[in-house]
Amino acid sequence: MIVPKMDLRQYTTDRQRKYVRFDNTRGNLVQVQTIDETGKVYQLYGFIVDESFGGINILLITEYKPMIDQICQVKIEGIGMVRAKIAWTRQLLNKRVNLGLEYIN
Secondary structure, three states, X not given: XXXXXXXXHHHHHHHHOOOOEEOOOOOOEEEEEEEOOOOOEEEEEEXXXXXXXXXXXXXXXXXXXXXXXXXXXXXXXXXXXXXXXXXXXXXXXXXXXXXXXXXXX
16 A cells, blocks of 8 residues: 655644635735824735635735734735734745734734
């Protein structure tokens, strides 16, 4: 009997997640509005990497560096404007930033 090879790291990660991920919105455009500590408003645009009931992972191309715990407004097609808190950021190459947002009720 041949047993298919499983990537247990992915399985463990998925099992530890708080919410199931949706992939029907992957690639959709989103708008993120945030305000820095000086009061300057930033309009950022990006694409959905993945989304769940509790939050969203977005890929941005920007020189602005979002801060963890910063509150922002996210405009998502089909949902509208949602308040969120920046849970994590990951600086990638060439002004690309991966941003994890947690929805706020």
